[in-house]
Amino acid sequence: MEDTLKIEDIIKPENLVYKKTSVLTDVPMHYCYGCSHGVVHKLVAEVIEEMGIQEDTVGVSPVGCAVLAYNYLDIDWMQAAHGRAPAVATGYKRVNPEKYVFTYQGDGDLAAIGTAETMHAVNRGENIVIIFINNAIYGMTGGQMAPTTMLGQQTATSPYGRDIDLNGYPLKITELLAQLPGAAYVTRQSVHTPGNVRKCKKAIRKAFENSAKNIGTSFVEVVSTCNSGWKQTPVEANEWMEENMFPFYPLGDLKDGEREKPDAYLVQKLKK
Amino acid sequence: MKEEIIIAGFGGQGVLSMGKILAYSGIMQDQEVSWFPSYGPEMRGGTANVSVILSDERISSPVLNSFDTAIILNQQSLDKFEESVKPGGTLIFDPNGIVKEPSRTDINIYKIEATRLAAEQGQPKIFNMIVLGAFLKAKPIVKIENVKRGLEKSLPERHHHMIPMNIEALELGEKELVTVR
Amino acid sequence: MGDIRLMKGNEVIAEAAIRCGCDGYYGYPITPQSEIMETLMLRRPWEETGMVVLQAESEVASANMLFGGASAGKKVMTSSSSPGISLMAEGISYIAGAELPALFVNVQRGGPGLGTIQPSQADYFQATKGGGHGDYKLIVLAPSSVQEMNDFVDLGFELAFKYRNPAMILTDGVIGQMMEKVELSEFKPRLTNQQVEETQGNWAATGKKKNRERHILTSLELQSEKQELHNQKLQAKYKQMEEEDVRFELINCDDAEYILVAFGVSARISQKAVEILREKGIKAGLLRPITLYPFPTKQIQKLIPQAKGFLSVEMNAGQMIEDIKLAVNGKLPVEHFGRMGGIIATPAEIVEAVESKLIGG
Numbered sequence: 001m002e003d004t005l006k007i008e009d010i011i012k013p014e015n016l017v018y019k020k021t022s023v024l025t026d027v028p029m030h031y032c033y034g035c036s037h038g039v040v041h042k043l044v045a046e047v048i049e050e051m052g053i054q055e056d057t058v059g060v061s062p063v064g065c066a067v068l069a070y071n072y073l074d075i076d077w078m079q080a081a082h083g084r085a086p087a088v089a090t091g092y093k094r095v096n097p098e099k100y101v102f103t104y105q106g107d108g109d110l111a112a113i114g115t116a117e118t119m120h121a122v123n124r125g126e127n128i129v130i131i132f133i134n135n136a137i138y139g140m141t142g143g144q145m146a147p148t149t150m151l152g153q154q155t156a157t158s159p160y161g162r163d164i165d166l167n168g169y170p171l172k173i174t175e176l177l178a179q180l181p182g183a184a185y186v187t188r189q190s191v192h193t194p195g196n197v198r199k200c201k202k203a204i205r206k207a208f209e210n211s212a213k214n215i216g217t218s219f220v221e222v223v224s225t226c227n228s229g230w231k232q233t234p235v236e237a238n239e240w241m242e243e244n245m246f247p248f249y250p251l252g253d254l255k256d257g258e259r260e261k262p263d264a265y266l267v268q269k270l271k272k
Numbered sequence: 273m274k275e276e277i278i279i280a281g282f283g284g285q286g287v288l289s290m291g292k293i294l295a296y297s298g299i300m301q302d303q304e305v306s307w308f309p310s311y312g313p314e315m316r317g318g319t320a321n322v323s324v325i326l327s328d329e330r331i332s333s334p335v336l337n338s339f340d341t342a343i344i345l346n347q348q349s350l351d352k353f354e355e356s357v358k359p360g361g362t363l364i365f366d367p368n369g370i371v372k373e374p375s376r377t378d379i380n381i382y383k384i385e386a387t388r389l390a391a392e393q394g395q396p397k398i399f400n401m402i403v404l405g406a407f408l409k410a411k412p413i414v415k416i417e418n419v420k421r422g423l424e425k426s427l428p429e430r431h432h433h434m435i436p437m438n439i440e441a442l443e444l445g446e447k448e449l450v451t452v453r
Numbered sequence: 454m455g456d457i458r459l460m461k462g463n464e465v466i467a468e469a470a471i472r473c474g475c476d477g478y479y480g481y482p483i484t485p486q487s488e489i490m491e492t493l494m495l496r497r498p499w500e501e502t503g504m505v506v507l508q509a510e511s512e513v514a515s516a517n518m519l520f521g522g523a524s525a526g527k528k529v530m531t532s533s534s535s536p537g538i539s540l541m542a543e544g545i546s547y548i549a550g551a552e553l554p555a556l557f558v559n560v561q562r563g564g565p566g567l568g569t570i571q572p573s574q575a576d577y578f579q580a581t582k583g584g585g586h587g588d589y590k591l592i593v594l595a596p597s598s599v600q601e602m603n604d605f606v607d608l609g610f611e612l613a614f615k616y617r618n619p620a621m622i623l624t625d626g627v628i629g630q631m632m633e634k635v636e637l638s639e640f641k642p643r644l645t646n647q648q649v650e651e652t653q654g655n656w657a658a659t660g661k662k663k664n665r666e667r668h669i670l671t672s673l674e675l676q677s678e679k680q681e682l683h684n685q686k687l688q689a690k691y692k693q694m695e696e697e698d699v700r701f702e703l704i705n706c707d708d709a710e711y712i713l714v715a716f717g718v719s720a721r722i723s724q725k726a727v728e729i730l731r732e733k734g735i736k737a738g739l740l741r742p743i744t745l746y747p748f749p750t751k752q753i754q755k756l757i758p759q760a761k762g763f764l765s766v767e768m769n770a771g772q773m774i775e776d777i778k779l780a781v782n783g784k785l786p787v788e789h790f791g792r793m794g795g796i797i798a799t800p801a802e803i804v805e806a807v808e809s810k811l812i813g814g
Contacts, residue, residue, distance in 0.1 A: 307631060332722070
């Protein structure tokens with residue numbers, strides 16, 4: 001049995017096809033099977049590792065399913081009040097401009113209770129990264145209606161489906177933010193196929209690179225599934241997302257450049 | 273020495289800045305001072321008043337309901353503050369726009385026609401300094417020299433060329449003070 | 454002699470912030486304290502010391518920006534007036550829960566609701582009993598002069614960092630708007646990032662180094678047992694404050710039988726009332742709490758043997774009186790005198806209250 005392959009012979013650098021990034025901790029994630037959070041966490045961690053910025057990156061976790069994100073990425077963290085992550089990130093970044101600061105927020109956190117903080121951080125062109133997980137539902141509190149819940153979508157607080165007269169329209173906050181002059185990069189991605197995962201990682205990398213260039217806010221929406229909240233299997237959830245969410249929340253870049261030049265906004269300085 | 277003063281008139285008459293110059297002059301002669309204004313919407317175009325205290329000792333209350341001196345620059349303020357002058361105290365007013373003169377007999381009353389004098393000089397901005405000069409004639413609690421030093425300290429350098437004009441206005445006020453009773 | 458000026462209390466807060474090496478101010482305008490941010494913006498400290506000044510979109514955002522800045526181990530502060538402090542209550546609770554040092558200034562106005570822009574002391578409960586949710590305490594400093602507005606900025610930061618706990622300067626529209634002679638503090642340089650790392654690096658989110666665990670500034674603990682341990686740790690900290698950092702001033706108390714207890718501008722007016730009472734031959738004295746939390750409970754108890762009664766003088770319906778009563782514990786009469794709605798009590802009214810409520814009563 002001399003020529004039997006030993007395990008040591010297989011584990012060699014040249015045979016390595018995949019390795020968990022060291023920025024992810026070994027703590028098992030609490031997310032449901034099929035949830036998009038785990039993939040996006042991994043992408044953020046990989047970008048941090050690849051850019052070599054682990055010691056210079058601080059994350060802000062939200063209130064929502066990702067509140068415990070600080071258990072999974074091996075960096076320093078702040079845990080913000082509900083919706084206030086962009087304000088917390090602003091407060092940090094302004095007194096530590098050389099650090100990379102990102103927020104990681106869900107749709108309730110970012111687009112309902114934290115709308116003002118989000119809009120104003122982006123409008124000021126804070127040099128931060130905002131990762132926005134849009135799964136059209138409140139996951140942690142048990143599947144209630146979110147600002148991004150689709151018309152007709154059933155949730156715990158819209159049990160007969162979201163109704164315009166009762167609940168108003170699903171909020172395309174990413175489109176709103178793309179209008180703001182402080183935004184450098186606004187994009188909408190997904191992580192439901194290997195190809196989309198790769199694209200999403202590129203977008204996250206660009207967002208982090210931007211934040212070191214002092215060119216404005218970078219915002220990455222990830223249209224995501226919440227199969228538990230949607231009461232579907234992971235496969236059904238992916239299909240439902242493609243069929244129902246993508247037409248309304250189309251993937252792609254909404255803005256890619258830098259914050260607007262002040263020329264158009266300058267007014268004649270008032271004379272004394 | 274302790275002098276508790278209310279200065280009251282319209283917003284824009286320089287009521288608050290007169291109080292500030294007076295307070296600064298007090299600092300120049302090593303006194304304790306306080307300056308407490310009326311504030312808020314009341315100030316915008318309406319009446320403005322400020323309580324100023326100069327004292328050789330630590331000042332307890334900066335908020336007062338009776339005063340050693342009231343400097344009164346419009347009718348509303350006269351109506352409001354005449355009664356709050358302590359018996360034996362002092363009231364100085366500019367008769368411009370006054371339709372009902374002060375009536376108390378237990379206080380010293382002086383008049384200064386600062387509005388008219390400032391207009392005659394073609395310098396409406398020196399109005400409050402004329403009033404201050406008149407006050408210092410009636411109550412010489414700070415030296416003109418210390419007012420000058422206070423102005424030097426409180427005004428930005430670029431306005432220092434206006435100090436001589438302000439000192440002249442003070443002297444004019446001293447000269448033109450009229451004793452009513 | 455140092456740098457002596459005639460300045461408004463609000464302006465002095467701004468100047469003191471720059472001079473004590475503050476790293477960041479985040480705020481939102483509200484009367485009667487807007488001069489604080491206005492003065493800072495005019496001074497442009499970012500050019501002088503590197504201090505950041507940012508006008509936020511709301512008081513909610515301001516307080517949460519403090520969470521971020523404080524997490525970095527930096528000296529950060531904000532200021533507001535009563536309705537704005539209510540909005541900041543969320544951030545204050547999170548900052549207390551995450552054990553972050555930060556300085557809040559409340560230049561109080563009358564309430565409830567939008568109330569009045571005129572001065573008040575009606576936020577005593579809010580400041581000393583929490584204000585936001587959960588079992589927490591703020592270190593509360595009550596300046597009664599413009600000089601103390603200067604001194605307490607530095608002191609507030611010192612205590613906030615000593616305990617890693619939010620501190621509040623609880624003042625009012627009178628002290629904020631009035632000018633007095635003030636000796637400004639000497640300039641202290643801001644700490645460099647290296648110095649922040651050396652002094653706060655054992656807890657602050659300064660970026661995870663290879664040789665340490667990650668620092669997580671959070672107020673969340675899902676396990677009840679761990680949360681209770683955290684609560685006990687906080688309570689031990691508050692106990693330590695009560696042992697080590699009670700501050701107060703006694704005026705004419707050596708032989709006093711009638712003790713006025715007042716803070717902030719009410720203490721100034723009460724001091725005048727004591728002068729008048731003494732002229733009348735009444736043995737009155739003033740105890741002025743400087744720290745409202747921790748409260749000078751023991752000092753009040755020391756005065757019980759000599760005293761015939763206490764009068765709490767506050768610009769509210771009677772809030773601090775509860776802490777005085779807890780200290781006196783039924784041994785002597787404790788009465789309250791206060792004006793509300795932005796009306797400032799006069800010395801004569803206070804004298805009358807002593808005579809009718811304590812002496813006559």
